[in-house]
Amino acid sequence: xxxxxxxxxxxxxxxxxxxxxxxxxxxxxxxxxxxxxxxxxxxxxxxxxxxxxxxxxxxxxxxxxxxxxxxxxxxxxxxxxxxxxxxxxxxxxxxxxxxxxxxxxxxxxxxxxxxxxxxxxxxxxxxxxxxxxxxxxxxxxxxxxxxxxxxxxxxxxxxxxxxxxxxxxxxxxxxxxxxxxxxxxxxxxxxxxxxxxxxxxxxxxxxxxxxxxxxxxxxxxxxxxxxxxxxxxxxxxxxxxxxxxxxxxxxxxxxxxxxxxxxxxxxxxxxxxxxxxxxxxxxxxxxxxxxxxxxxxxxxxxxxxxxxxxxxxxxxxxxxxxxxxxxxxxxxxxxxxxxxxxxxxxxxxxxxxxxxxxxxxxxxxxxxxxxxxxxxxxxxxxxxxxxxxxxxxxxxxxxxxxxxxxxxxxxxxxxxxxxxxxxxxxxxxxxxxxxxxxxxxxxxxxxxxxxxxxxxxxxxxxxxxxxxxxxxxxxxxxxxxxxxxxxxxxxxxxxxx
Numbered sequence: 376x377x378x379x380x381x382x383x384x385x386x387x388x389x390x391x392x393x394x395x396x397x398x399x400x401x402x403x404x405x406x407x408x409x410x411x412x413x414x415x416x417x418x419x420x421x422x423x424x425x426x427x428x429x430x431x432x433x434x435x436x437x438x439x440x441x442x443x444x445x446x447x448x449x450x451x452x453x454x455x456x457x458x459x460x461x462x463x464x465x466x467x468x469x470x471x472x473x474x475x476x477x478x479x480x481x482x483x484x485x486x487x488x489x490x491x492x493x494x495x496x497x498x499x500x501x502x503x504x505x506x507x508x509x510x511x512x513x514x515x516x517x518x519x520x521x522x523x524x525x526x527x528x529x530x531x532x533x534x535x536x537x538x539x540x541x542x543x544x545x546x547x548x549x550x551x552x553x554x555x556x557x558x559x560x561x562x563x564x565x566x567x568x569x570x571x572x573x574x575x576x577x578x579x580x581x582x583x584x585x586x587x588x589x590x591x592x593x594x595x596x597x598x599x600x601x602x603x604x605x606x607x608x609x610x611x612x613x614x615x616x617x618x619x620x621x622x623x624x625x626x627x628x629x630x631x632x633x634x635x636x637x638x639x640x641x642x643x644x645x646x647x648x649x650x651x652x653x654x655x656x657x658x659x660x661x662x663x664x665x666x667x668x669x670x671x672x673x674x675x676x677x678x679x680x681x682x683x684x685x686x687x688x689x690x691x692x693x694x695x696x697x698x699x700x701x702x703x704x705x706x707x708x709x710x711x712x713x714x715x716x717x718x719x720x721x722x723x724x725x726x727x728x729x730x731x732x733x734x735x736x737x738x739x740x741x742x743x744x745x746x747x748x749x750x751x752x753x754x755x756x757x758x759x760x761x762x763x764x765x766x767x768x769x770x771x772x773x774x775x776x777x778x779x780x781x782x783x784x785x786x787x788x789x790x791x792x793x794x795x796x797x798x799x800x801x802x803x804x805x806x807x808x809x810x811x812x813x814x815x816x817x818x819x820x821x822x823x824x825x826x827x828x829x830x831x832x833x834x835x836x837x838x839x840x841x842x843x844x845x846x847x848x849x850x851x852x853x854x855x856x857x858x859x860x861x862x863x864x865x866x867x868x869x870x871x872x
Contacts, residue, residue, distance in 0.1 A: 380870055382588040383441050383537040383595075384622070387483070390440040397430050397440030401487060404442045407534045408488065414515060417528035418488045419447060419506045420456050426487040429480070436483025437594060443479060444488035444529050445539045447506075448496050448522065449572070450582065452476050452486045460492040460503040463701070463714055474569025475582045475599075479539070482598035490525030490538060494715045495697070496580075497690070499549050499809045500768060501525055504715055508770050511554060512867050513835050517767040520550030523585060527554040530585050533869035537591055543580030544686065545812020548824040550585065552762035552838030555826040555867050557586045557855070559596070562845045563819030564608030567601045576693055577737060578608050579686075579816040587870050589856045593621035596848060608819070610846055617849050624860060626853040633854065634669045636751055637759035642679040646810045651837050652761035655828035659759060659839045659858075662827075666857055675760075676750035679814055682743055683806065685736035686813050687721075687798050692733050694718065695725025711784060717775075717801060720783040724794040732791070744818040752844040757854065762824040762838035765808050774804045811840060820844060823851045825858055826865050836865065 389395045395403075405423055412418050426442065433439055450473055451457050457469035476486060491506045501509035501524025509524040511517040512531035519528040523540035527550030530538045540547045542560040551558025566582045568575060575581075586592045597618040602609060617627035637660055639653050660670050698718075702708050711719045751758050768774065775783075782789075782797045789797065815822040824838040843851050858864055 421488040439483030442487040443484035496522035520553035522546040551824040553767035555836035636755040691724035694721040727791040740817040758842040762840040766835035
């Protein structure tokens with residue numbers, strides 16, 4: 376499949392063999408945006424003149440000349456809009472490149488187009504007041520996911536072969552699951568973050584990409600992985616020869632048989648799994664057993680309810696740190712008229728967050744990592760679950776009740792403990808779709824979503840998620856290659872032609 380699929384490697388090869396010029400590919404990409412983007416609202420800005428100038432800087436590297444859209448959140452490129460998908464910053468323009476963008480340009484990727492995200496990336500759908508709803512390529516009545524929802528629809532539609540994404544609570548893997556793509560959240564510290572963003576969400580947030588092939592994913596890791604000596608989170612570089620083998624459709628250990636734990640239980644007791652989620656895992660289990668791997672069903676290793684509460688406490692404190700500088704410069708506090716209601720609620724909770732809650736939250740994350748090591752990775756090579764508990768939510772679905780919204784407007788009057796309960800309630804209906812994903816952000820381990828299942832009822836995809844111990848990306852991608860080589864990956868229609 377990877378020899379024919381129009382992924383980023385396909386286009387890089389076309390450029391390398393002079394079958395298409397970077398300028399012509401840029402023009403073709405623009406034509407696809409103009410044709411397809413009105414259906415999906417994935418790309419919310421693009422600057423062809425700027426991209427043509429950037430081609431002079433992206434002539435080297437494996438992906439030389441391949442257009443690559445940046446997420447409108449944290450992936451800053453000097454001279455382009457830098458809004459964080461918020462009305463508050465609708466006129467902001469980036470003054471410098473983020474470390475992530477600088478590194479991907481070294482790999483030859485040419486920034487072109489910016490993709491929609493929810494305001495500040497707080498949601499698992501993409502619906503900002505600034506840019507509107509981003510629609511699912513499989514069915515436009517549904518969301519493509521979040522927060523990298525624009526990136527997902529840009530790739531799933533065929534506008535781009537690969538796109539920039541980031542993941543602070545599942546924001547690569549959720550849209551991968553909802554949109555039928557490959558989404559890898561790497562080990563904490565593997566992707567370039569850089570001064571000022573080393574501790575993004577205290578290491579929970581990491582940049583990456585959404586792809587349609589294992590070879591693109593492996594090549595992206597190979598081009599982007601880095602050791603930043605000043606960074607608080609360090610990971611050893613993955614073996615380049617092993618990654619290179621994966622780009623050629625070969626596993627470095629083709630005959631290795633793995634012992635894989637899998638779970639059909641939810642990590643949060645009150646949240647059930649849909650029949651689709653169960654069926655997706657069962658389909659994967661049957662395939663892996665046929666491949667000769669040992670599969671063992673286990674209970675989910677922890678109840679993640681207290682962990683998700685710690686995540687909201689972190690979000691609150693980080694939101695205050697992010698927006699307080701604006702308030703100091705402008706001499707006033709933000710109101711619900713300035714930012715979206717969820718942002719406002721998190722900001723107000725951040726004002727009352729005790730320092731001890733933040734320290735305790737980080738301790739919980741470390742404890743969760745130890746639990747996974749003790750209960751899963753001390754006995755098994757990998758861990759398998761659904762990526763999401765359901766297929767994508769429908770556009771317009773009420774994910775926050777009117778009563779909870781009213782409490783969010785009035786959130787200033789509550790103490791911190793009650794504020795967090797209100798925020799938890801506000802997220803609960805969304806969390807019912809995605810109870811798994813935030814966990815590996817907090818533990819720092821890698822996790823990979825693969826598109827192996829499509830619901831017979833809704834005809835929407837739902838991914839499986841492979842979890843590994845820290846620095847196990849090679850094992851994850853090697854197993855993904857088995858799915859791909861045996862025709863098990865179900866990609867969007869554009870890539871099936």
